[in-house]
Amino acid sequence: MNERVDIPIIARGRVINPGADDAVEFRGRGGAGFRSPDPHKHIHDLVLGNTALLADLNDTRMQHIIEFLAEVGRRLQLDDNVHLQQSFALALRAGGLAEPILRGVYDGMLHMFDPRALTALVDKTIGIAYLDGWVPGERPYANVRVRAIGTRQLHITAGNVPVVAALTVIRAALTKSDCLIKSPSNDPLTANAIARTMIEVDASHPVTRHLAVAYWKGGDEFMDSQIVRTSRIDKITAWGGMSSVKHIQKFLSPGIDLTALNPKYSMSIIGRETLASEAAMDEAAVGIAVISGFYNQTACANTRIVYVESGTDDESLERVVELGRKIVAAFQTLPPVISTPAAQRNPELEAEMAAVALEDDFYSVGGDTLTGGFVVSRFADRVEFYDKLSNRVVNLVPVPDLLEVVKWCDDTTQTVGIYPESIRDRLLNAFALAGVQRMVPLTGGDPMKIFHDMHTLPPGMPHDGIEPMRRSVRWVIDHRPGEGAVKLSVVAA
Amino acid sequence: MAISLLPDNPGAWTFHRFQDLYAIGREEREKLQLEAVRINFARMRNRIPALKKLADRQGVERIDRIEDVLPVCFDHRVLKNYPIQIIENRDFPKLTSWLNKLTAHDLSRVDLSGLTTIEEWLRRLEAFGMLVTYSSGTTGKLSFVPRSIDEFGAWRAHFFNVNHAANGVNPYTTKLPTFFPGYRGGYQTMLKMMSLFNVEMAGGPEHYHTLYNSHIPADLMALSGRMQSAEDKGEIERLGFDPALLEQRRTMLEQGRRKDQDLQAWFSKLIQQFKGQRVKIGGTFADLYRVARAGLDQGMRCEFAPGSILTGGGGMKGYKDAPADWEDQVKTFFGVARLGNQYGFSENIGNAPLCDAGFFHFMPYTVPILMDADGKALPSAGVQKGRLALVDPIPTSYWGGFVSGDEVTMHWEEDCPCGWKGPRAAKTIRRFAESEGGDDKITCAGSQQAYNEFMEFVAGDA
Numbered sequence: 001m002n003e004r005v006d007i008p009i010i011a012r013g014r015v016i017n018p019g020a021d022d023a024v025e026f027r028g029r030g031g032a033g034f035r036s037p038d039p040h041k042h043i044h045d046l047v048l049g050n051t052a053l054l055a056d057l058n059d060t061r062m063q064h065i066i067e068f069l070a071e072v073g074r075r076l077q078l079d080d081n082v083h084l085q086q087s088f089a090l091a092l093r094a095g096g097l098a099e100p101i102l103r104g105v106y107d108g109m110l111h112m113f114d115p116r117a118l119t120a121l122v123d124k125t126i127g128i129a130y131l132d133g134w135v136p137g138e139r140p141y142a143n144v145r146v147r148a149i150g151t152r153q154l155h156i157t158a159g160n161v162p163v164v165a166a167l168t169v170i171r172a173a174l175t176k177s178d179c180l181i182k183s184p185s186n187d188p189l190t191a192n193a194i195a196r197t198m199i200e201v202d203a204s205h206p207v208t209r210h211l212a213v214a215y216w217k218g219g220d221e222f223m224d225s226q227i228v229r230t231s232r233i234d235k236i237t238a239w240g241g242m243s244s245v246k247h248i249q250k251f252l253s254p255g256i257d258l259t260a261l262n263p264k265y266s267m268s269i270i271g272r273e274t275l276a277s278e279a280a281m282d283e284a285a286v287g288i289a290v291i292s293g294f295y296n297q298t299a300c301a302n303t304r305i306v307y308v309e310s311g312t313d314d315e316s317l318e319r320v321v322e323l324g325r326k327i328v329a330a331f332q333t334l335p336p337v338i339s340t341p342a343a344q345r346n347p348e349l350e351a352e353m354a355a356v357a358l359e360d361d362f363y364s365v366g367g368d369t370l371t372g373g374f375v376v377s378r379f380a381d382r383v384e385f386y387d388k389l390s391n392r393v394v395n396l397v398p399v400p401d402l403l404e405v406v407k408w409c410d411d412t413t414q415t416v417g418i419y420p421e422s423i424r425d426r427l428l429n430a431f432a433l434a435g436v437q438r439m440v441p442l443t444g445g446d447p448m449k450i451f452h453d454m455h456t457l458p459p460g461m462p463h464d465g466i467e468p469m470r471r472s473v474r475w476v477i478d479h480r481p482g483e484g485a486v487k488l489s490v491v492a493a
Numbered sequence: 494m495a496i497s498l499l500p501d502n503p504g505a506w507t508f509h510r511f512q513d514l515y516a517i518g519r520e521e522r523e524k525l526q527l528e529a530v531r532i533n534f535a536r537m538r539n540r541i542p543a544l545k546k547l548a549d550r551q552g553v554e555r556i557d558r559i560e561d562v563l564p565v566c567f568d569h570r571v572l573k574n575y576p577i578q579i580i581e582n583r584d585f586p587k588l589t590s591w592l593n594k595l596t597a598h599d600l601s602r603v604d605l606s607g608l609t610t611i612e613e614w615l616r617r618l619e620a621f622g623m624l625v626t627y628s629s630g631t632t633g634k635l636s637f638v639p640r641s642i643d644e645f646g647a648w649r650a651h652f653f654n655v656n657h658a659a660n661g662v663n664p665y666t667t668k669l670p671t672f673f674p675g676y677r678g679g680y681q682t683m684l685k686m687m688s689l690f691n692v693e694m695a696g697g698p699e700h701y702h703t704l705y706n707s708h709i710p711a712d713l714m715a716l717s718g719r720m721q722s723a724e725d726k727g728e729i730e731r732l733g734f735d736p737a738l739l740e741q742r743r744t745m746l747e748q749g750r751r752k753d754q755d756l757q758a759w760f761s762k763l764i765q766q767f768k769g770q771r772v773k774i775g776g777t778f779a780d781l782y783r784v785a786r787a788g789l790d791q792g793m794r795c796e797f798a799p800g801s802i803l804t805g806g807g808g809m810k811g812y813k814d815a816p817a818d819w820e821d822q823v824k825t826f827f828g829v830a831r832l833g834n835q836y837g838f839s840e841n842i843g844n845a846p847l848c849d850a851g852f853f854h855f856m857p858y859t860v861p862i863l864m865d866a867d868g869k870a871l872p873s874a875g876v877q878k879g880r881l882a883l884v885d886p887i888p889t890s891y892w893g894g895f896v897s898g899d900e901v902t903m904h905w906e907e908d909c910p911c912g913w914k915g916p917r918a919a920k921t922i923r924r925f926a927e928s929e930g931g932d933d934k935i936t937c938a939g940s941q942q943a944y945n946e947f948m949e950f951v952a953g954d955a
Contacts (some may be wrong), residue, residue, distance in 0.1 A: 347866060355570035358546050359591070360578050382580045383635060 004033040005090060007188050010195040010213040011045035013203040014060045026185060034188055039216040039223055046212045048152050048178045051339060057176045057206040062128045064119045065173055068205055070377040073113020074198050076166075078106050087189035091162060095253060098343060100336035102162075108165050117459055122174040124460030125469040131176055134478050143480040148473040150176035151234035154227060156248075158239035158261075159187030160298045168237070169194050169211065170387035175473045177235075178210040180227070183457040184240075185199035188215050220248040225243040235472050237261065252375050259471055261464055264300035265387070265464060266410075267441060268292075269402050269415035270426070272309035280328055284419040287442025289330035290450045291417040293339035293372065293392045299453075301415040301438075305382050307405045309423075312396040317378055319400065321364045324396050330447075331372035331392050338451050342391045345369045349393060352385040369393060382408065402427055409434035417442045435464040494521050504647035505860045505885045511658040511846075514609060514857055514915040522915065523559070523873075526860045526886070531556045533886040535563070537860035542594040543571065544892040559884075560870035562756030563862060566882045566894035569594075569840065575635035578713050585614055586935035588670075595639040597890045598622065610735070611635075611711040615680045623667035624648075624689075626682040628839045630716045638839050639892040648887075650843050651856065652690045658835040658854075659846035660802040669773040669802070672763050674756055674780045677701075679708030695773070700795055703757050705748065753783065760784045764795050771798040771818070774827060778805040780810035782819050795828045804833030820900060840895040841885045845918065848911035852904065854920040861885040861916055863903050864896070873916070878902045880925040881918070885927070898924040926949075 005024070009016040011064060018024075018037045026033050039046070044323035048054065057065075078084055084106065092102055111117070113163050122128055126148050129135050153175075155168045165181070169191065172179030181191045185251075214224045227233060228251035236248070237259045268288050274280045292303040308323065310316045313395060323465045331339065346369040356375060357365040363383070367373025372392030375383055383395045393437045402423060413435055419442040428439060440454050460469075503605050506514065534556045539545050544565065548554070551564040562911070571625075572850045575591045578584075586606045586955045593600040603621050608614050618625050622642045640648070653664050662669065673690060678688055687701075695701040716734070720742060723729040728740070748755070762774075774781065781803065786804040803823070816822070820832055836853040843859030855861050863871040863879035866900025881901040885893030903917040909917055 030778060245910045309534045347868075351568050352569060355568050357550075357592075358543050358571060360546075361587075361591070362574075377576070379576060381576055384577055 001292055003162065004035050004131070005086075005189075007034050007036045007183075007192060007215060008040065009037050009042055010199070010211065011042065011211055012210065012338070013043070013199055013208045015196060016042060016045065026215065033042065034185075034215070034217050035208060036487060039214050040215070043223075043226045044057060046214055046248040047227055047276055049232055051152070052152060054150055054152070054176075054178055054210070057178070058208050060176070062119075062122060062132050062174075062176075065114050065207055067204065068207055069113050069118055069170065069173055070115040070200050072194070072198050073110055073217055075201065076102070076106075076109050076113065076194065081193070081197060083193035085124050086164070087088060087187075087193040089187050091187060091399050096422065097136065097161075097296060097298060098336070098340040101288075101338070105162055105295075107406055109163065112163070112166050112170060118170065118174065119457035121170075122460075122469070124458075125467060126175070126473060127196055131174075131473075133140050140482075143482045144430040145478040145480070147476050147478065148175070149476050150178065150409055151472060151474050152178040152180075152195060153235045153237065153472060154180050154182065154233045155302065156182045156236070156238040156240070157184055157187075157191065159184030161295060162187055162190040162280060165191035168195060169198075171211050171469055171472065173207045173212070175469055177472060179212070180233075181211075181213045182332040183213060183215045185215070203291040219245075223249045224251050228252065229255065234474070235259070237468065237472065242315045257469055257471070259466070261468075264414035264464065265305075265436075266291075266301050266303050266413050266417075267305045267405075267413065268305060268419070269308060269421035269423070270308045270323070270419050271402065273422070274419060275308070275310055275316070275323065280420065281319075281323050282444060283445045285326035285443050286333075286447060287374075288327050288394065290338060290447050291415075291442060292327070292394050293331050293334055294451055294454075297390050298343065298390050303415075303417050305400060305408075306392060306394050306396045306402045307400050307408075308396055309400070311400070312379055312398050319364070320396050320398055323439070324394075327374060327394060328372050334447050336427055338447060339392065341371050346391045349385070349388050349391060352383075352388060353393070356383065357476075367393065372415070380404070403430055406430050406434040407451070410434050411435045411465075414438060415440060419443060435465075437462070494518070498525055498857075503529045503533070503642070504889070506858045507647045507650040507654060507842075508889070509774070510847050512655045514654075515658075515854060516916065518859055519907055519914065522857050524587055525538070527556070529858070529886040530559065530562055530884055532858060533560065533888075537597070537891070537892045540597045540838070541892045543567070545887070546594075546721050550588045559860065560862060562894055563868065563870055563882060563896075566884065567840075568897045568922050569636065569898060571635050572638060572840065575913040577634055577871055580611065582721060583609065583611070588614065592625070592637060592639055593616075594711060595637075595891055596623070596641065598641055600622040607818070609802045610738075611715060612804055615711060624683045624685070625713055626680050627714070628682050628838060629743055631911070635711060636828070636839075636880060639891040640888070643890040644842065644888050647858075649690055651842055651858070651887075652686065653694070655835060655846045655856070656694065656833075659835055660804055662773075662800070662802055668694065668700065669771055670692075670700045670702070670767060670772040671775060672702045674704045674759070675777040676701040676705050676708040680711055681709070683712070684708055684844055691775070702763060704756060705858065707873060709745060709890070710738070710741060712738055713745065717803075736812065737951070753787075756780060757787050760788075761793075764788075764793070768796050769798055774801070774803040774829075775806060778819075778823070779815075780825055781805055781827075782812060782815060785823045788826050789822060797828055797923070801833075802833055803827050803829045804835070806835065829836060834920075836922065838883065838895065841883045841893065842887050843885055845921070848909060848913055848917070850909055850911040851919070852909055852911070853921050854909070854911075854913045854915050855883075855917070857915065858887055858892075860886070860943055861901075861903060861918070868896075873903075874907045876902060876904050899923070900926055926951065 006018055016037050018035045021036045023035050023043060024038050025033060036458050074083060075081055078088055088106055093098055130148040134147045136142045136145045153172055157168055158164045168181055177415050183191055195213045202208060224247055228248050233256055235257045239261045240263060268291060270284055284321045286305055308320050308322050338395055348367050353365050354364040362378050364376040369391035374394050374396055376396045377383060380399050382397050390397060415438045416431060417440055421443055445449055494517050496509050536546050537544055548565045548953050553565045556562050579587045585608045589603060600940050603617060615625055624640045626638050629635050657663050678682060678684060684766050692698050692701045701743045723732050825863055834843045834847035843856050845853035845855045847853055861876050862882045864882060865871055865879055871879045903919050907914040
């Protein structure tokens with residue numbers, strides 16, 4: 001794919017296209033070429049230097065913001081949205097997600113803009129009253145009022161799953177904030193498509209007027225020095241952790257609040273009783289296949305390592321290998337909207353698998369990077385290439401006691417799949433203390449139900465252990481004179 | 494062909510003059526190489542357990558065409574496909590039985606009693622007749638090259654030959670005092686080769702000058718990653734590392750911090766001491782450039798005798814934003830006419846010297862094959878770019894077929910202006926990695942290994 005795709009800068013209701021004397025080119029996934037206006041020439045289109053200009057959005061009632069977002073959401077349908085079609089086609093060719101899965105993700109975007117869900121989200125996390133006005137305290141503190149004020153936000157987004165773009169636009173609008181999105185090179189168009197749809201709905205709406213989307217190369221010091229200033233940005237949300245933060249780090253200063261959504265690993269833990277019966281192994285295998293295989297193992301919530309409570313004698317290990325085979329078999333039965341065979345091999349991972357396959361004292365290997373596969377460690381440790389596990393390849397690690405798994409858990413451990421449920425209570429608190437952020441069930445044996453349950457949370461749940469929306473507003477106190485006289489002694493206290 | 498070479502004894506080829514080896518015509522050379530690889534593979538196939546397993550799996554019984562060897566070339570990972578746990582636990586029986594699958598020697602006969610460190614283990618193996626060296630990559634895990642005394646003669650003859658070719662100085666007859674801005678001794682491949690060969694080339698240990706008189710123990714290299722993360726967690730004292738090892742680590746870190754000053758002080762002294770003498774300077778180009786830059790800034794120039802030589806390696810790894818003319822600056826400061834250079838891997842005996850025209854020429858006893866991204870052989874004609882596999886038919890105690898992680902541009906025709914024949918690689922060599930991902934792809938999944946302060950400081954020196 002050698003053709004070049006033009007990616008405009010979206011600046012507060014305006015679409016700025018690249019032109020003959022205003023263009024920079026960059027490279028995307030799979031060698032795709034992109035052309036964008038030179039961001040160096042558009043700093044002032046991207047940032048909001050004057051905070052007074054946020055008044056329009058802060059004065060807009062939440063109900064109107066939600067109605068507007070809902071209207072935008074209704075237009076985010078692949079069938080009749082040319083911008084979305086373009087970004088869908090690009091994402092598809094980039095090859096990270098197969099067509100049925102990507103279609104599912106795009107179809108899901110619509111639901112993210114559902115007005116009831118949006119209302120619940122903002123009310124649960126911040127409280128609409130706090131965004132629409134000043135909320136007085138309870139007596140005797142009725143003279144002290146609090147309001148959640150919008151901020152100027154820079155979002156350095158992740159591109160492996162396009163929902164990040166939609167989530168970012170929604171969170172910024174619901175916090176009545178000015179939002180600058182720095183697109184990733186592996187998804188340069190989704191945020192763009194949403195912003196352009198907004199412009200078509202209402203280019204002058206305050207939400208539209210406070211959304212800017214651009215691409216510039218990570219490490220572009222000029223851009224970082226111009227944008228990451230306390231006079232221009234209040235909050236930064238950086239996905240991808242160090243890889244996205246390292247460049248801007250030197251420009252960070254007190255006054256800029258950084259929320260780093262670090263890269264995460266996820267795992268599953270399988271209790272000893274599972275290996276005792278074929279039925280339990282089958283059920284666990286389906287659960288593991290779903291949590292490892294959805295989005296074709298490109299997301300942070302995907303299991304890459306499966307810790308199995310088991311001995312390391314040959315007989316026990318044969319059961320673990322059997323579980324591996326069952327997982328690979330279960331991958332083949334997943335509905336395509338959840339997971340598909342990979343479009344192409346992963347030569348790097350295959351080389352790792354082939355190298356350890358020669359060492360059958362230590363490892364048992366099955367499957368491949370097209371249909372999915374497994375590496376069983378024949379001792380209680382994960383493979384050293386665990387951070388390269390993808391294409392639906394999991395590492396099964398026997399451990400004598402699942403409590404020992406906490407030594408591999410820390411802030412980077414996001415989601416832990418559990419089977420069977422009977423082990424949960426024994427492990428929950430220990431895993432939570434170790435840094436784990438979410439424990440999910442793998443039971444039932446029905447892929448669609450497991451997938452659905454895994455992704456169905458009440459609105460406003462924590463994200464990676466924090467509450468990003470609460471963190472991205474400024475909590476302001478309006479302290480007025482109190483009523484009545486107060487004794488001197490009380491003042492002194 | 495002016496010399497007579499037997500295909501069943503390629504080790505003996507190394508004893509010929511490099512000029513004669515580079516004069517062999519293509520047709521003759523390729524015929525000889527195919528025959529040598531065919532014989533070597535037939536010998537080793539069922540003798541080396543890991544090769545047997547791979548060949549069985551790939552269904553390769555014999556080599557009829559040179560590309561038949563590709564499926565049975567070891568990926569470089571094979572030399573480190575043991576679980577890191579066995580190093581951490583110093584489980585020497587397991588480590589030995591792992592290595593035993595890579596060699597024709599019977600290592601089950603090695604006495605492992607009383608071993609507590611990897612250094613001791615390597616020494617014990619050496620006493621047994623092995624010449625096992627290690628390299629450490631970015632993950633800190635050691636890969637072990639299962640060489641033995643069986644290859645020593647050819648290895649030495651080749652190394653002398655290739656140095657002669659790269660520098661134009663015959664190391665058998667001309668002994669030059671040598672400066673090497675790094676460590677000394679130990680089993681890291683380059684340092685072991687220094688002890689085995691370079692010291693002799695210099696005319697003895699008193700003529701071989703190193704920045705440090707000690708080496709980094711293999712144990713420290715192997716465990717540095719684990720130590721760093723233990724230190725980050727504040728657990729380093731609790732994990733039961735050998736106190737002597739922890740002390741060595743502190744020393745190394747301290748040396749690393751002082752390195753720039755030490756390097757300059759050390760070189761300034763040598764520059765004075767050897768003024769007017771012919772010398773040989775070695776090291777990584779990054780270090781040599783550092784010294785040169787600092788010297789030039791002070792208005793200094795070396796005044797060694799004409800005919801002094803400088804030979805470097807490692808590219809400019811470890812030096813950010815080197816100016817385009819760094820090579821000229823190095824030449825100007827040290828007063829040498831050219832920069833000697835070689836390209837190769839520790840897995841292979843036959844590294845290739847850089848010619849005057851700027852190409853790395855492979856010796857006939859090293860057989861390069863280029864592959865595409867799917868591992869299929871690229872034609873050995875014209876100019877091709879691909880991933881490099883090198884087959885070394887010399888070893889008689891281990892299998893010498895390896896696939897590298899390097900992307901190389903090979904010129905197959907015999908038209909190099911330097912006059913040497915044989916396939917040659919262009920100077921620009923990079924890691925064969927997918928260009929997938931774009932300029933700065935960001936994802937929420939996965940993360941790189943924790944930043945390893947220790948490796949940053951000292952790995953480049955070893």
